[in-house]
Amino acid sequence: IGDLNGLKLVNDAFGHHVGDELLRKAAEIIKSCCRKEDIVARWGGDEFIVLLPQTSQEEAKKITKRIAAFQDAPAEPIKPSISLGYATKEKADENICEIVKSAENWMYRRKLFEGKSQRHAIISSLEQTLWEIAQETKKHVERIKEISRKIAEAIGLSEKEIEELELLARLHDIGMITVPREILNKEGPLTPEEWKIVKRHVEAGYRIAQSSYELAPIAEAILHHHERWDGKGYPQGLKGEEIPLLSRILAIADAYEVMTAGRPYRRAVSREEAVEEIRRNAGTQFDPHLVEVFLKVVSDI
Template sequence: MGNDFYFQNKEKADRAAELVIANKELVFQNKEKADRAAELVIANKELAFQNKEKADRAAELVIANKELVFQNKEKADRAAELVIANKELIFQNEEKDKRAAELIIANERLAVQNKEVLYLIYHDQLTGLYNRRFYEIELERLDTTRDLPLTMVMGDVNGLKLINDSFGHAMGDELLKKVAEVIKKGCRADDIIFRMGGDEFVILLPKTDAFEAEIIIKRITELSLLEKVGSINISISFGYETKNNEDDNIQDVFKKSEEHMYNNKLIESQSMRKNAVDMIIKTLHEKNKRLEEHSQRVSKLCERMGEVLELFEYQIEELKTAGLLHDIGKIAINENILNKPDKLTCSEWKEIKRHSEIGYRILSTANDMSKIAEYVLSHHERWDGKGYPRGLSGKGIPFESRIIAIADAYDAMISERLYSSALLPKAAAEELRKNAGSQFDPELVSLFIAALEIVEK
């Protein structure tokens, strides 16, 4: 029992010792725990701090992300703007290229136009020769001692007005162009040719004396004889003067060359005009055989009236010629109008009525036909003053014109026409009687009908 008690006490002492140890261990552990708890507190504080740092950084990151998003959006917007700007720049560059190309084309056109303008300033548009403006410049340039002797040649185309009146200005233009070609062929390379306007040409011959000038003029004249415009012969009257001394006035040289040209023109143009009138008649009759036959019959009727009236031989010849030429002005009337089978319109009739004035202009160019020109001008005047072109009446109408009017009307009535059938001579004579005192001279109508009756017997 004592041993058991001793053992139990020992057991207790051992357990107490163990408990002490355990308590110490527990204290130690508790201290460890306390240290760990303190460390944990510190760690938690550190963690809390870190978490706060992280939160702050996260907040900063959010702000940074927002800034980055904003910046990215800005960049995207700027990139989009840059794309648009680049497209605009490309478009603008393309526009600039187009404009540059257009500008190059415009500059090229402008250069051509300037060249054309410069050409037109100094050249005659119709013939291509130099014009009066360039003549004045060249004359001043050549009027020096080094170009002496300086010869000035004046040329004038004969019958241009006659051709314009007869065949129209288009034919007159062709004549002028052909004359320019002939003059160029006849001149030398250094000779300078000008068209001064109208039918006048000037040739400046530097370092050329009178003898050489005459050779050039002769060459041009011979070449002109080989050329025609349609059926029209080319005729040019020339005159020249030479400046041999420095003291000679160039304007005096011009005037003398012009005087010489006009003197030659007086001699040459008359024969040319007579030939031109003959050529016009021939051309008209070749174009219209019916008109030729009508003119010949009217001429014979006029001749018969002259005989009945016992006119002088020269008067009968004038009357006969006027009858033959009374329709010469129809050379300038459109053939479609002359040969129209239907009734003429007002404008066409107005055109037809021009033929008496045209005929007058053609014939009046030849001095020996001035009277006949007057008779032709008035052959459509009426006794009552309602005719054309001047509305003359009664004995204010030339006597010969009154005869032509009757002969013309009578032959027209008894001939087959495009727009009406022929009348019998008696019916035509009756028409003349009806219109005597209104359209025709009543006394001459009576004599004309009497003359016809004599012929019929």
């Protein structure tokens, strides 16, 4: 028995048509790992069953290992991974339903044991996809984390809140992986309709985060990281302290890093120019109190 990990996340973020494609990919690889006489079938929403006639427990174990290895196969939007369990019918009078139940129980035990590492692998896969398609780099993310932490420490956030803020710095734009490549790679200006599609990345990011145990605490902050203090941001036009605190901190850190590091489409400016730009937008784009804090800690960055 095999249970495909991350299917709910893919369905919620990208739609069921992408989830169906992930299922098809998993089925193809499972079949490629089995023999001609083996039977592979769908077994519920995200589960597969493989019947292995005339197979010893040792051989079943080898086939299980071959199937498990398919999580290293490249795929978009995430690499597939599967939790597996097996059981062997050794006597004629054994109930096949009990054998299936034993395999299923073993699979669920493996899923619990592997759960955290599998979830981390899914998040890492999403993050890698983000780095590949967007103008983000590891250096950019580390700089945002550093700036965000300085602000957070200065206002007395707890270590748990700072950890969530650093996770937000890594994955605030995770919804960008749902934006069509042709729009992200377009050299000229975006049309109004294309811009609407890009802006939806915050909602896609929210859905991805809500589907992940590790990311759920920062889902709201992902949704609102493009809001503005004056209420002219998106997606909900929140203003002032209606905007999550972590989103307000990130907005300053991200803006400063982008301005000082530059982008292919925008020249870098000096630290002094970037600081002045943030100061000028206090009370409109940015939380004025957090800007004051940023101005005090920026010399240490």
